[in-house]
Amino acid sequence: MQTDFRFPRLHIVDHPLVQHKLSLMRDKNTSTRDFRELLKEIAMLMGFELTRDFPIDYEEIETPLTSFKAPFMKGKKCVIVPVLRAGLGMTDGLLLLMPSARVGHIGLYRDENKMPVEYLVRLPELEDRTFILVDPMLATGNSAAHAVDVLKKRGVPGDHIRFMALVAAPEGVGVFQELHPDVDLYVAALDDHLDENAYIVPGLGDAGDRIFGTK
Ligand code: URA
Numbered sequence: 742m743q744t745d746f747r748f749p750r751l752h753i754v755d756h757p758l759v760q761h762k763l764s765l766m767r768d769k770n771t772s773t774r775d776f777r778e779l780l781k782e783i784a785m786l787m788g789f790e791l792t793r794d795f796p797i798d799y800e801e802i803e804t805p806l807t808s809f810k811a812p813f814m815k816g817k818k819c820v821i822v823p824v825l826r827a828g829l830g831m832t833d834g835l836l837l838l839m840p841s842a843r844v845g846h847i848g849l850y851r852d853e854n855k856m857p858v859e860y861l862v863r864l865p866e867l868e869d870r871t872f873i874l875v876d877p878m879l880a881t882g883n884s885a886a887h888a889v890d891v892l893k894k895r896g897v898p899g900d901h902i903r904f905m906a907l908v909a910a911p912e913g914v915g916v917f918q919e920l921h922p923d924v925d926l927y928v929a930a931l932d933d934h935l936d937e938n939a940y941i942v943p944g945l946g947d948a949g950d951r952i953f954g955t956k
Contacts, residue, residue, distance in 0.1 A: 784834025899923030
């Protein structure tokens with residue numbers, strides 16, 4: 742995992758499989774079907790890194806040969822929270838890793854000033870769970886920061902929240918970490934900059950449109 746000296750809580754998942762699949766996704770000629778599949782695969786691979794330090798507990802089990810204190814994931818099932826709509830594209834990949842996870846939803850759209858407007862929030866009981874927010878593109882950082890606000894206002898502490906994006910812009914990561922210095926951020930790539938329309942460059946275009954085949 743790579744880090745960036747400017748952003749202490751940023752983790753860049755630089756695994757070759759992730760990087761290879763991301764390059765395929767960036768290509769404008771990649772089909773909707775392949776784009777969706779690649780995003781799911783990357784989400785699963787990134788989820789592997791994001792959960793690496795999840796706590797383990799030991800429980801006695803009987804194998805066919807002996808009794809044995811076996812490691813199991815400790816605590817309540819975690820919650821995957823896609824930010825609608827593009828976050829949905831990463832949810833299935835994480836559910837492959839954690840089929841019993843709960844799934845919440847946060848619906849945001851960007852107004853004409855690129856600021857997030859909330860239109861839906863559905864979350865399970867907190868119960869000391871870890872929340873994994875997912876949204877493929879962290880551009881201005883405003884929506885990502887707002888989604889964390891939604892969780893914190895409902896009582897989820899920052900150290901129980903992780904944010905997973907596919908591609909981030911440095912401007913957005915700066916905003917996010919300024920507002921939420923207690924939240925870890927996982928990305929597959931930290932790109933160069935935002936353009937005048939708040940698109941990430943080089944980026945991959947509009948993730949929602951590419952996942953759902955809309956324009
Ligand atoms: N949202 C996207 O889907 N793409 C970008 O480049 C920026 C925000």
